[in-house]
Amino acid sequence: MNQLAISIEGSQNIIDELNKSIVSNEIEKSEPVQKDSLADPLDAPLGADEIKGIIEIITLIFKGGTALMGFWAALKPILIAHPKEVIVVRDPKSGKRVASLNKDSTEKDIQNLFTK
Amino acid sequence: MIPTFSFDLSSMALWFDSTFITQGGHAEYLSDVLNSGINGKIDEAVKIAVKDAPDDRELNRVIELLSCIWHEQKHFFDFCFTTYGAFRFRQFLEIYINLTPLLKISRDDQAELVFPMDATLDPVRKSLLNIKTSESFEKIAYAVKKRKKFSKEDRDTIEIDGLKYELGGEAQLEALAYITQLTAIQSYFGSKTSLTIQGLTPDRISSNQKYNWFIKIGQHYGILSPKKLAERQLLLNVAPLLPILYASLFNKYWGNDGNTEDYENDIPSFRFIYLIEEIFKVREEYLNKDLHGQWMLVNTICKAKWGRTVLEEIDRDIEKEEQYLQNVQGLPDVLPHVKQAFEEYHNLRKKIVSIFRKNPLQIITPEIFVRNILPSVHPMPIAAYPHGTELNLEGWSRVLGFAEGENKWNWAFIPTQWGGSTNTLSLKNTSDWGSIISFCSPVAKLLINGRKHKTMLGPELLVAQKMLEAQGYILKFDPLFEFPEEKNGIAYYYYLTNKSVAICDTCKGKIESPEGHLLSPWFFRYSMRNARLALTAYGGEDIGRFKFYKDWSYWLVCKNCVNEIKKYFDWQE
Numbered sequence: 086m087n088q089l090a091i092s093i094e095g096s097q098n099i100i101d102e103l104n105k106s107i108v109s110n111e112i113e114k115s116e117p118v119q120k121d122s123l124a125d126p127l128d129a130p131l132g133a134d135e136i137k138g139i140i141e142i143i144t145l146i147f148k149g150g151t152a153l154m155g156f157w158a159a160l161k162p163i164l165i166a167h168p169k170e171v172i173v174v175r176d177p178k179s180g181k182r183v184a185s186l187n188k189d190s191t192e193k194d195i196q197n198l199f200t201k
Numbered sequence: 202m203i204p205t206f207s208f209d210l211s212s213m214a215l216w217f218d219s220t221f222i223t224q225g226g227h228a229e230y231l232s233d234v235l236n237s238g239i240n241g242k243i244d245e246a247v248k249i250a251v252k253d254a255p256d257d258r259e260l261n262r263v264i265e266l267l268s269c270i271w272h273e274q275k276h277f278f279d280f281c282f283t284t285y286g287a288f289r290f291r292q293f294l295e296i297y298i299n300l301t302p303l304l305k306i307s308r309d310d311q312a313e314l315v316f317p318m319d320a321t322l323d324p325v326r327k328s329l330l331n332i333k334t335s336e337s338f339e340k341i342a343y344a345v346k347k348r349k350k351f352s353k354e355d356r357d358t359i360e361i362d363g364l365k366y367e368l369g370g371e372a373q374l375e376a377l378a379y380i381t382q383l384t385a386i387q388s389y390f391g392s393k394t395s396l397t398i399q400g401l402t403p404d405r406i407s408s409n410q411k412y413n414w415f416i417k418i419g420q421h422y423g424i425l426s427p428k429k430l431a432e433r434q435l436l437l438n439v440a441p442l443l444p445i446l447y448a449s450l451f452n453k454y455w456g457n458d459g460n461t462e463d464y465e466n467d468i469p470s471f472r473f474i475y476l477i478e479e480i481f482k483v484r485e486e487y488l489n490k491d492l493h494g495q496w497m498l499v500n501t502i503c504k505a506k507w508g509r510t511v512l513e514e515i516d517r518d519i520e521k522e523e524q525y526l527q528n529v530q531g532l533p534d535v536l537p538h539v540k541q542a543f544e545e546y547h548n549l550r551k552k553i554v555s556i557f558r559k560n561p562l563q564i565i566t567p568e569i570f571v572r573n574i575l576p577s578v579h580p581m582p583i584a585a586y587p588h589g590t591e592l593n594l595e596g597w598s599r600v601l602g603f604a605e606g607e608n609k610w611n612w613a614f615i616p617t618q619w620g621g622s623t624n625t626l627s628l629k630n631t632s633d634w635g636s637i638i639s640f641c642s643p644v645a646k647l648l649i650n651g652r653k654h655k656t657m658l659g660p661e662l663l664v665a666q667k668m669l670e671a672q673g674y675i676l677k678f679d680p681l682f683e684f685p686e687e688k689n690g691i692a693y694y695y696y697l698t699n700k701s702v703a704i705c706d707t708c709k710g711k712i713e714s715p716e717g718h719l720l721s722p723w724f725f726r727y728s729m730r731n732a733r734l735a736l737t738a739y740g741g742e743d744i745g746r747f748k749f750y751k752d753w754s755y756w757l758v759c760k761n762c763v764n765e766i767k768k769y770f771d772w773q774e
Contacts, residue, residue, distance in 0.1 A: 090329055092681055097353075113324075113325050114325060115323045115324075115325035115326050116323055118319070118323075118349070119349055119352070119353055120653065120681075121650075122646070122649060122650035122653055122654045122655070123289075123292065123348060123349060123352050123649055123650065124210075124211055124293070124645065124646045124649045124650060124654055125654055125655045126204075126207035126208055126209045126210070126216065126655060126657065127207065127208045127210070127273070127276050127371070127374070127375070127378075128204075128205075128206070128207045128655070129205075129206050129207075129268075129269035129270075129272040129273060129378075129382070138356075138358055138365055138367075139353060139356055142681055144325050144326060144329065144681075145325075146325060146328075146329065175681060176680075177326075177329055177330075177680065177681060178329065178330070178680060179680050180680030180681045180682075180683050180684075180773075181680075181773075182773075
């Protein structure tokens, strides 16, 4: 990734908690947005989609040297509190998935996001 | 989701694609039954289904497919009838109404059209994507953002026995459509068949969560029978919940006319929980009443809490919509077919309300609705051909296609005439709705969520995009909303086609159920590298290029091939 910016995709609970937990001046946050479309057609039970609840995306821009640590400090306890959940990290400029994080992820995984 | 039957609320139309369901044979039989169903000829559809059935298995399959049409027809009815449904349709109408001025200003100012448009309101996304847009664009973007906020608030969930159930307006409409579908099967084919059909759908837990959630909640509050068998006796048990489900869908949606501007305390999910908790307090009295008595009691609670009965809510909603329509009629910049379509939709709502006013139980009682009203509910069908067809269907007009020199094909058609007699509940003006289907609706979808949608075809979005580009507009996509999600619908492939063995589209090897992977047509549009895979398979050069443009069908690939594809091509997860 060329820029110090990432988008995090996860359940509404996780993203809302993360949004509240990040209070650093060195991290700029977008508003969390729903991934699903309001314009999706309604399908019949032939192809029932899995119920996943709301998936949200938040974009973060890291502006200072300690921002990454602040982000990890906010995220780690949330991942531990939701051991079954996985969040997806994307490059906001390409939309591509760059990593998945869960309760077992480490600070090194976060650093790797920016050194790949 | 593999698109087969879907109700598209942006055009109030019923899309259908028979590609998969006719692969397992008996195409003529299926086509005869389903065409009768789409045309609202229920008795004829039922007669052919039974008379011409090659075997029991095929009969059950065609009944289930037919019942999906009834499911979507009920959606069409409810998106006209309920204030929630009308609110959801008006989210598109607002964009259609503003489309001409929006496009004009964007072109005059050389400002970008941003997809999805609410990205322009967020300073972080705006700076990161270097968005340059106009003030008027942001004004409409704000309306889209507000609707998204409402949708998020309404999609409240409740957890029972470790499973999450959504309670919002869309979940309520799914419940009503599912009840209608099963009632119709029971009414036309008998209760034994209804139970058999319920057991056919793959992934029963997902289906339960999406379509049967109300049973769990009804049981949780003691309003439905707690018997374990209740889920399989659906039609005997759900009546006490119907007044609550319907009354939850009549909220206030006109700014200050509502309880608050943020719709607090009057969104369908809140209304549902409030009503069910109030009924829980008087459960014995409620359960001792007949459906009419239960409906009256629910209306008394609505009046006390929100100041209006359901009928009063509808009357007020129609009155406000009429004022809005009159304003729109006076606006010079609104496309004429948008004005006419809005007027027709509004008049259809008034017609439905008059049925309700005469006797609410005609609509609320599923057995009466299915026999007396459903046969006249005719949403306009859109026949989809993802492979692209050179044929012109007699009696149908193209709404989506391609033409460049000798390369001409069609992806979607609507009937040239629709709606028949004055008694039908339908939107009949095919010219107005055809224009909405081919341009306004896909542009609105792009503006609402980029290309991240469950699409019936796919080219509808790209054609609209190309039309805008050809007219000189500067388009910008937020990459996070650039493509639909890639999901493997292989279980539904075997289910819909009735097959257990298939051939891999790349290595031509044999694939046996449940193995395999369905690659969506979007996969080949992620990047030039992916596109080359299809271009080569189609013969390369100009022939391959046009085949690639034309073909929006799914590819079925074996496990080995999909692993190779994941290694060497761009893969969206």
